[in-house]
Amino acid sequence: MVSAADRAKGPSRTSVWLEGKPAGRRAGRKPAQPTGLDREKIIAATVRLLDSEGAAKFSMRRLAAELDVTAMSVYWYVDTKDDLLELALDAVFGEVRLPDVGDASEWRGQLRALAVEYRGVLVRHPWVSALIGTFLNIGPHSMGFSLAVQEVMRNTGLPPHGQMGGLSAVFQFVYGFGTIEGHFIQRCAAAGLSQDEYFREAMGSIREQPDFSRHFGNAAELMKARGGETVAEMRERDFDFALELLVAGIEAMVARAV
Known part of the structure; x- marks a missing residue:
């Protein structure tokens, strides 16, 4: 002991x-x-x-x-x-479904699959985000996920000195996105409201306050432009687009042979 x-x-x-x-x-x-x-x-x-x-x-x-x-x-x-x-x-x-990372040409799909799985863990278990940086996190399931992530990042073609940066860009983005999403869902549940109900009430309260309404004018236009009828749909569009930006960034850096 x-x-x-x-x-x-x-x-x-x-x-x-x-x-x-x-x-x-x-x-x-x-x-x-x-x-x-x-x-x-x-x-x-x-x-x-x-x-x-x-x-x-x-x-x-x-x-x-x-x-x-x-x-x-x-x-x-x-x-x-x-x-x-x-x-x-x-x-x-252990809930994470690891993709087959044997085919290096399929790294884009492998990366997306791992990002989606990681986000799912953070959303289903909001307490996880605070513990990830608290413990070494070297158990067998965590290490299995980590090794798969590293293999996929090698498959991208990024040089060794850039692979950890690529890994950080993708999975720290997912960590932040999933953490905020999980906490928002928790807050809605605590309030006894669906995500859409909570969002409508929050935005309605903001519009009633002139100072806040003025500052949120541009934000409202952006939210309208992003598309989606529900909070979940808007969130999916944001996540998918952000992940595509990161994949495109990796491709651009590989092309530059950084």
């Missing part, structure tokens, strides 16, 4: 995947170890709670209540709350 003091001394080396034992499971089995409980059930319940209540309300006691066990029972399978959050983070990356 890694102590809190050890974690504080070496945060850059701390990960549930680096502790020399099966991730998230205490070694050995003791007589008092709970039955009817396992790591997979604990992680699944953690993901459900994080989805429904968010990271701010998550606690080991709340998780134990959800599982109908004692808090100490959970600690037979994970050492700390952070370990459990890291396991949950990797679990949701």
Whole structure:
């Protein structure tokens, strides 16, 4: 077991995947170890709670209540709350459908597929965005996604010194887009409104205020020009167009042999 003091001394080396034992499971089995409980059930319940209540309300006691066990029972399978959050983070990356990246000529479709899958994880699980930069994120599912992304970026033809920049351009865009989208959907749900209802009410409130209305005049014209009858349709158009810009940018940089 890694102590809190050890974690504080070496945060850059701390990960549930680096502790020399099966991730998230205490070694050995003791007589008092709970039955009817396992790591997979604990992680699944953690993901459900994080989805429904968010990271701010998550606690080991709340998780134990959800599982109908004692808090100490959970600690037979994970050492700390952070370990459990890291396991949950990797679990949701298991939802990502990885494309076959063997054909280098198909990199455009491969890149789009990975971008769409990454966005989906961020939207379905809004708590994920805050954890991605908090943990090393080196679990098997996360690494599978990362390796696929790297292979696709090599397939683009960008020189080695430009591949990380290309990766950042695409996937940091997706991270920002998916994070904002996920938080907006959460806010609508908390207000008891659909996305379209929330958008109409928000825009109506803005138009009622002369100062805001004046500043939002150009924005309203842009939103009209972007097309789409619903918030979801407008968002899809924006995402697709932005991704096409990034693909075109990669193609242009390859053509310049940067």
